[in-house]
Amino acid sequence: MSTPVLQLQNASIFQRESLILSDVSLSINKGEFVYLIGKTGSGKSSFMKTLYGDLPLQQGQGTIVDYDLKTLKEKHIPFLRRKLGVVFQDFKLLNDRTVKENLKFVLKATGWKNQSEMDSKIDEVLDKVGMKTKGFKYPYQLSGGEQQRVAIARALLNDPELILADEPTGNLDPQTSVEVMGVLQEINKNGNTILMATHDYALLLKYPSKTLKCDGNKIFEVVQKTI
């Protein structure tokens, strides 16, 4: 049986009082890889922000990894984020510490205490993204693709039920984008559910998957031929 990790019914997404998307109804099941496409300004980032609690859901219904977005309070957000892995276009790594220290920082902030458990978790996630030998490096010593791999490793630390990736290849060249996409595909094959906003159509053609499109204040599923 399919288990939904995200469900929205008649949801409207606002930036302050401007309506960005209206009447969004969709669901994403455990194990799926789903693209979110749409032109610049069509509302992809606003949609993602609503899902990770950065924008309130003002109208309609929504549940994500068992949290009700409509009744989500400020104090619940850190707990919601622990069940989500969020990956951004600009990596958002801390430049004053090594890769391992970046990951340890997140583990400590999310309540981990045992040093050897933290070390083995860090090794595990770095291994998953092919960065096990680079844990001692500082982010500025890594290429963009390597930094994004580390950001994906960071998103995996708390075994998220859903990974939200907002333009994860937006700052990468085409070859590196394909490599990072390969990492996300591998993670999905191993059971992680992923929603990825992108306007990189080459990736969609290379790795076809369920696709949602933001257009004209709506989100709807499209089949690849009509993209």
Ligand SMILES: Nc1ncnc2c1ncn2[C@@H]1O[C@H](COP(=O)(O)OP(=O)(O)OP(=O)(O)O)[C@@H](O)[C@H]1O
């Ligand atoms: N902080 C904000 N305050 C007010 N309006 C905003 C804010 N951020 C975005 N918007 C508006 O919301 C609309 C949707 O923007 P959003 O960033 O969600 O689109 P997007 O599809 O992610 O675009 P891009 O691909 O360029 O990132 C745009 O009209 C934008 O001007």
